[in-house]
Amino acid sequence: MEILPGVTLTAVQMQKFKTGSLSVNFLRPLCKEEAPLNALLPSVLLRGTVHYPDMRSLSAALEECYGAEIGGTVRKKGEVQAAGLYADFMDDRLAAGEQVAQRVVSLVAEILLRPRMENGCFCADFVKQEQDNLINAIRSRINSKRAYAASQTVKAMFRGEAYAVDRLGEEAEASAITPTSLTEYYRRWLSESPIEICYIGSLSANQIATMLTQAFSDLPRTTLVHPTTTILSLRREPQEIRETMDITQGKLCLGFRTDLTARDPEWTAMTVFATVYGSGVTSKLFCNVREKQSLCYYAAASLERFKGLMLVSSGIDFEQFETAKAAILREWKACCDGVISETELSSAKTQLISSLQALEDSPAQMDESYLGQAICGVWCDITDRIEDIRAVTVDDVSAAAQRLVLDTVYFLEGAEA
């Protein structure tokens, strides 16, 4: 429901949790210039407000709310960047008459709308320190080799497209931010961004909507900018990229494009395909590349449903590059050819269905899912989605496999001695 102009609330009343969760997400088009600004804003806002001028006093207020937590969130959903705050807090029913949810809503609004400023500008120290932290976070991408390999693959695949921009942006643009430029951006961010709020907890939609409407009543609003994701259908010879680092295990990543996204009816078959192929212990990659050939500890496929791509990641011995690549492609070919057993198909479906059912058992997963649906603009209830999965046939799966185009083969290997 729209509670204020351009502010949409998804509220799910659930009595079974001891935790309530609330996220407030400002949606922006993903681009090189804005990405680090979006990433930096939540951290700077969390440094102090008019009433709680520093981290210490803000944190003390949260401790008083039975250890409620409010943190920054920066998510990349296709070519939409969602930045804002995520709060989780103890449910009021356990709080002996205290109104934790009400206090958390007020604190979230206070942090977003009434940051501590000096002469109409964010505190220079806060900006400088958080900027350093952001730059460190950008540099620390190399720390997790698996994630680094995946991010390098994505950059190579989508060079020139907005999707190539990393969730946190790049160091050059991050370094160029000043307290003035960030403050100017903040004012636009506040007034131009569509806002998606998601609440899961024991309060009714009306109760939480009333609290939010009141807390955000002075939110400035101008003309809204609605971000979208562009899907290009691109075929080319697969490119091979190699990079070296001083490591003991090689990281192989294969990037595939599809011309589908979660908006398309064929997407369900795509999710079944990706599960048959590379998700979980019954998948072809697990059974053949890991169990039969002992090439790796992990080999897994993951889909991105906003931009429509699939990545296959594996950690292997350096000299196994060709063997592993061939093995991974062989299993894909098998899917294209419809070599899929009944067991493989039904295991994959069961896996997808039970993860959908279990979604409602976790506030964090529900939040992620509702935000995703809001950004995609596709609302589908779980029962319908389960029916769609049940209806997928081997032919649908092989048709989905054939929609894939191998775009990039990336290998992170050891530095030569």
Added chain:
Amino acid sequence: MKRMEYADIGETCYTATLPNGLQIRVIPKPDFHRIYAFYAVHYGSIDTTFSVGGEKFRTPDGVAHYLEHKMFDMPYGDAMSRFADYGGNPNAFTSHTMTAYYFDCTERFEENVTTLLEFVSTPYFTQKSVEKESGIIAQEIRMYEDSAGSRVYDDLFRAMYEHHPIRVPIAGTVDSIQEITADTLTQCHAAFYAPSNALLCVMGNVDADRVAEIAEKVLPKKNVPIAAHDYGAAESMRAPQRRTLRKMEVSMPTFVAGFKAEPAAFGAETMKAEFLGDLAADLLTGISSPIYQKLYEQGLIDASFSAGYESVTGAAMFSVSGDSRDPEAVTNAVMREAERAAKSGFDEAYFARMMKATLGRKLRDLDSFESTCYRMCEYAFAGVDYFSFRNVLQSITNEDVRLFLENCIREERCTLSVITPKGEK
């Protein structure tokens, strides 16, 4: 099964101990779709040395973890595929003190739990399959070796303890696992996998009595004694090495400073020691502490900074960790602050506020099936009921915290483990 009500934390638990010694806990969650079953064996990476009937055994490093990988082998094939038939999603892990097998499902719980109980009680290892696994585990070990977050702890434990088996990485090394054979696995299974050394914890919408019936039917009937754990002589409280340093492909130094603490006594004391250590960590270095903001503003710590207490049988420590351009300065600042707090103590209002925050967070943790089942087992192995946590927490005083800091956060007990970027001094 016996029904226990824990009104103070809003939970119910059915408990039983079978004649074969298996402990069972069922936590009913009628409103949830998921059912989660967790079978934990009190046997982990630190149990490499043990004795059976007076005879002493020394097994290769990493054997508990290797056994975990191979337990899924069954005469009928791979237990994983059986779970797949029933829509269960199984997995397993090995920690220092426990090997746990678990699954998630939304239907056919009885078939899934039967599969789980069958494979944990069926040692079926062929030499061929054991050899084949070494390739997979070697890649798993290589993955940890390239992870600074895991290396920094391995280095710390090796430098901080003189002989306690926590010094060895959980998965062992690529060399040590080469010594593991089908016989080794059979021997270790016989030594530790008796039901009397395990706990089955189930959360979800299930019938508790049925869980007990199935466990009784599937598992061995006899109550057999298990091997005696052997962790060697007590560790001295002095850290033998002041610091350890390694270079890796990382962007910024990452560190853990460990402070040796006295291992807690069996029973409720274990839980109290843990809560006390964590509370001390929050009061001393939490975000609302004076020192956190100071270090943060100096750019010495960032959001990755954390502190806490951990213990395994025979070894306990308080630690502070995170990324920092100057780990030495952070460690020294924490030590100076602890010294100051040990003299002056903490303000009562501050202490009360932190107790309230801790309580709220612990209550929220109960929403996680994974964490609840894990803690249920971990505390049961230490002789204490996890669901008694509210009383244990409330028994801690401000003075307890002060004494803990005075006793534990001292230079002679400290080892600093640091990973620095390649190419830096």
